[in-house]
Amino acid sequence: MLARIQAEQFDRQQRAADAQWVREQRVAEVEKRRACYVTANSGYRRYRIELMKYLWLVHKAEVTAQARADLEETRLSMHTAFAEAQMVASDAVLRELDAMTVTLAGAYRRILQLADGNPYPGWSFEEIQTELLQVGQRWKNMRGIMRADLGVDPGIDPGVDPVPADS
Template sequence: MDAATAGLLAAAVGVGGTLGSAWLVQRRADAIRREEWRYLERTRVADLSAQRRSGVVEARRAAYIAFNAAARHYLASLSDHVHALRLGTEAPQPTFDVIDAARAEYRQWYAEAQMIVPDEVLTQVRAVNTGIGSVYGVLVRLTHGTAREGEDITAAQSRIKESWRALSLMRAAMRADLGVTAPSHG
């Protein structure tokens, strides 16, 4: 091989090496950019998911607070009516007006709770609803003189106590769902 051919061959290999290394560097840079975009997209999706979860938890928390307050008010109204019946109040209608207002608010929050609470909590919410509905039915019948056998003021008071216990169990389930520990009493 003569010197000119060897020089030309060395130049071709040098240019090829330079172009090849530029191409390899460009491919690696593209691969790094693609990986960065995938990472950014995963991060964005994870952030959106966390925001959605946070929004869901906050919506549940608000619904839990509203439902608990409405249930407590409704149950207290029923309890007040039992006391009015026990005292023999001549006009139980004013307490029934309060009960009906509390019941309407309660039913609104119960309907919302049915839509957003998880099944574990919904089981407790339904237990509260069943208990309060039972008390309401007994009190309506007692007020209108159409009580069934075994339905009296003592039975109504017993059902109210059961409903308060169910309400406590429901609140515990709600706190557990939110990841909140029970308040300490000590």
């Protein structure tokens, strides 16, 4: 009887330890994704800002070798963040990052063409600038999807006015 009681206690302790291990693994997984999302969000934002700065330098005909090097460093940093995200991000987050990557890569290509004096038809300074400014709106959606994936309130819907019109 004592052996049976001890076996039951051991079994309960083992189940509790297993449940604790599972909880710790879930917390570690969420923390890993959170850190990855912070890095990706930061890397993409920084790259977008650097693209805007470089576009402005192209517009003013003041591009320097250092500005080009800064742009390339930032671009590579964003690609590193994207590569990390590809290993841990949810499918929903990865779809947003993929779309953002395509958009920023297109802007990069068009900016370089503009800098070379051979812009794509329909992609003037103003049009590229507008596109990069619109990427900021997409950020709100991407950020909301990342937050939701982490179990955090995604925040205010960017399409909804947070203050009622009659107040």
